[in-house]
Amino acid sequence: MKRKVGIIGLGYWGQNLLRNFMAATDVIACCDTDPAVLAKLKEKQPYFKLFGDVGEFLKDSKAEAVVIATPPDMHKELALSAIEAGAHVLVEKPLGISVKECDQIIEAAEKNNRIVMVDHTFVYHPAVQLLKDRIKSNEFGDLLYYDSVRVNFGKFQKTNVLWDLAPHDLSILQYFLDNKMPRAVSAVAATHLGVEGLCYITLTYDNGFVAHLHVNWMAPVKVRTIMVGGSKKMALYDDNQPAEKIKIYDKEIKRFEEKSDDVRIRYRVGDMVAPVVPDKEALANVVSEFSNCIENNRQPVSNASFGRNIVRILEAATESVKKQGLPIPLNI
Amino acid sequence: MKRKVGIIGLGYWGQNLLRNFMAATDVIACCDTDPAVLAKLKEKQPYFKLFGDVGEFLKDSKAEAVVIATPPDMHKELALSAIEAGAHVLVEKPLGISVKECDQIIEAAEKNNRIVMVDHTFVYHPAVQLLKDRIKSNEFGDLLYYDSVRVNFGKFQKTNVLWDLAPHDLSILQYFLDNKMPRAVSAVAATHLGVEGLCYITLTYDNGFVAHLHVNWMAPVKVRTIMVGGSKKMALYDDNQPAEKIKIYDKEIKRFEEKSDDVRIRYRVGDMVAPVVPDKEALANVVSEFSNCIENNRQPVSNASFGRNIVRILEAATESVKKQGLPIPLNI
């Protein structure tokens, strides 16, 4: 049975969500404060119930599931209202703009027994899922590092580059690490025209694993690469490539005859393989996970607690930026 | 008149130095502790005076200029001896393994009125010099950031990746910034098989400029890219490319109608230009700078003080690694 779904916020990402929810569920209502957006929508989808006011939408739309695709500072209020109106909720990333907000959402969801899922789309990207499977099967051996470069020229948002781009990598990272949190987070930013447009975020872990993110709106070229280094194999995921996005390198660094003080190291180099990545839109997977979780009353991979952890890291990174890169411990 | 030159240490880099000094000066003596190296050299260059012992080399070689291409922990002793023997000295990077060592070398050079130059080869690379010229002429506007990725698979050295690879970028950075030192340095490393094989180094400056280095011996692929972001233009220098190593992007981010609180930003995108880079070996430029400085009794760009600053940053980065990424201030 198809779920009755309502969507709040029909900007760029809201339109993508709408398209995917229309393909797999029964979208019945939409809400946006911009009358022009509603008028355009009415022309294309005459049978939708359209609302300019969220209160009325929640009262009258009869949506069992509500999708929230508004600016982040509105997420908490909308999510709480939707949950209290009895709906399951999918919230665009990040879940909220503070850990405190996230905690309120988690509490409401538990109290009302509603599913809250965060649209951390990359977790549902076939390439990320393939890498996750390989990590899980121990193909890479012990993980040594995660290195991401996510840079391009523009577009400056109202928020800064840390809160705009880093959630992507943090969600991939949390997924790869089974939600294990870093011991400490440090971050340094470069500010241009009053906004942090470049940010380096370093995450250190108890076991020596290191993760590093370079997010940048002021780079001359677009780069989207993630390197994952393991003790047995290494992977390079280049999301900019039209094909062969993932390359797995059978390269290993081994200690050799540990008899002396010398660092005697041997390098093993095998074939590189670019595995076939299933050709499915990540957002379609988001929709099916959300529907499936509601149907079976189970928690999605990117549930509210998953989303809260990412906001926790973003908060710590923000504090570190203010303190010129001081590592902020997360163990409290 | 060609200088009489002697070389100590004929490993991989020493051979490169030998080849370039032979092309432009009068190499008269070589010293290496490995008899096999000397035997091979004798076959090719029967007229060289060859020494297995540094003391004898310094006493008998009659070299006016001495090139030191040994492991870094021998630099200080050899440099001091050579200076005291009356020779001008070119030392492979880094100048020493501590600021204290560097200070001793500087003091000896001043006392004996000898030239000490550090072979920070990249400072003399035509591509780096082209970028320096453009920065100097203010073509890029205010500098916002320097981002370097210098990663590959192998070769683990006796030292760690920080002291092996970072001196390249630190020398380029100091050259670009006219020796201006950062306010603080932080660094985080990942250790594999007992050696730091990956290191992220972040340098912050009083004026908001940020520099960041990613050096890595455990990456599946070789990357050698430097991005320089300015308020008017940006550059990408990819040393891995066989041609068009430097690309200059006429891209600018501007504030637009600053009337309200809104971040209203406009993007200007012009042509990309890959300027012709003169086809000259950097090491040949090193040799001619060294000869020229001796001839004219002037300081080289990468003089002992320049080399000391880089060791100062490496020391601070080493301390930061030990303190899990704590920013170490340099203003003392």
Next chain:
Amino acid sequence: MKRKVGIIGLGYWGQNLLRNFMAATDVIACCDTDPAVLAKLKEKQPYFKLFGDVGEFLKDSKAEAVVIATPPDMHKELALSAIEAGAHVLVEKPLGISVKECDQIIEAAEKNNRIVMVDHTFVYHPAVQLLKDRIKSNEFGDLLYYDSVRVNFGKFQKTNVLWDLAPHDLSILQYFLDNKMPRAVSAVAATHLGVEGLCYITLTYDNGFVAHLHVNWMAPVKVRTIMVGGSKKMALYDDNQPAEKIKIYDKEIKRFEEKSDDVRIRYRVGDMVAPVVPDKEALANVVSEFSNCIENNRQPVSNASFGRNIVRILEAATESVKKQGLPIPLNI
């Protein structure tokens, strides 16, 4: 005043045409033989007049301009009917499947004083127009060669790769050369599963200029590169690149002191420039050219005669393939 437009054929390309015509003209009617296509269209565009039969469409649609996006073997009949019904016509490439068909269309268009334009989309691509401007201004000097590689894995069509992919390059070529025809055409094909899936086409010209096309559906990777060699400069157009599609190389080969028999040649290498290419969809330019030509009763760049020349070359290439690569003269 917006033109009243009708579209025949709503497959993959027909949908693209529909979208662009809707943005700039008044689409009033569509025709497709597939009831499922019409049903889907009715849902989205309830105000369109929809037809399953071309005769009724031409009789009742009242379209002043008709767009034909059917398989090529239907173009001639449909174009003639539309012209006789008084409409201006835009035909998807190629204009027809023989020169004879093209001549009939040209004759009908002249007799009825109607505009016939062929949708050779690449002629209206901003990157191609930029190159055309540079060629026209003699920036490249004398043209020496045109080399295109247009290869990928799949999709086999009912026609062969020659008639499917080569029209793109032939249209660019004819545009660059101001419709100058080659002296002779030769072509060799490789057949797999009963269809020509790879074809090399060589075009020779009176003045020594050579053009060469490699079209291939059986290549492991997608390549879309065009090299244009001139006596003063050279260009590389890589349509696969997300940015910097065109690179202009200031490279020149010059004869040097022609005193002896020796081929003494000097190479001049200047900067490479990737000029900004206006970001406009080629198909939007097709629509505006078509509208403009109707408005002002002038001939489009890719008029029927332009389209006929391309079919002439395709016919000759087909003959050459049958004769194992025999050059087929075109001067008759």
Next chain:
Amino acid sequence: MKRKVGIIGLGYWGQNLLRNFMAATDVIACCDTDPAVLAKLKEKQPYFKLFGDVGEFLKDSKAEAVVIATPPDMHKELALSAIEAGAHVLVEKPLGISVKECDQIIEAAEKNNRIVMVDHTFVYHPAVQLLKDRIKSNEFGDLLYYDSVRVNFGKFQKTNVLWDLAPHDLSILQYFLDNKMPRAVSAVAATHLGVEGLCYITLTYDNGFVAHLHVNWMAPVKVRTIMVGGSKKMALYDDNQPAEKIKIYDKEIKRFEEKSDDVRIRYRVGDMVAPVVPDKEALANVVSEFSNCIENNRQPVSNASFGRNIVRILEAATESVKKQGLPIPLNI
């Protein structure tokens, strides 16, 4: 026992040959008409016997094996003289400048029972040998096409681009095809400054296989790619890449339910693999093959007859260029 080897011609390639022969054999004599070359050599290799005259070299050098690295128009005379003087011979490619010359060399070699090998270096390149092994094991299925692009900017030679660059691909092709000759060859060239600087060569075979070479000295960029298409797999060999030179694509085009007239085709896409290519210099393999053939009195892969076939194809291509691309049959 190491062979006593003499080398005639010490230009760019001769120096490479010298270096590799010195590493594996006993080079005893060299011959070059340029006194400056000999003087430089004397300095480095004081124990070599040096000759400015070929006659004296052949009479007095006592070389058992002679390497000929002169311009091609001298190959025949030198090879014949060396054979008659009792030496085995390695000739730089091409073997001669006409089939007639090649036949004379073959005849002399047979009469005197001497080994004649042509230095078609690519046949001994580890990447080419890897591909040959895969082809032999039928991993690619039936071969459909061979496509090579070997283009760059400069260097014009005294000969034309056809005779300079095409021998590389022709040797790879003959190696892959077990010396099977094409049915016909056609070629078209573009001439600049009086020399053919670009040439397209098409080779057709009885079984429908097609080979195509694009060689060009007037291209703005350097490209070195070979695509091999098979019915089961495809390979891309990019010699410009520093790593992963060979990529093998598990891609197959299959006919699907052959019930109707329709071309119903299905595409199978599996993983891409970049196999490890042994890191050995091709020229070292050339030297060991030559030595080994002399030792065991067996024919090298690139023997005189192999070299003659390549000259046969070059002759036919030359004739085709003169006849504006007319296919020249080779079955006579």
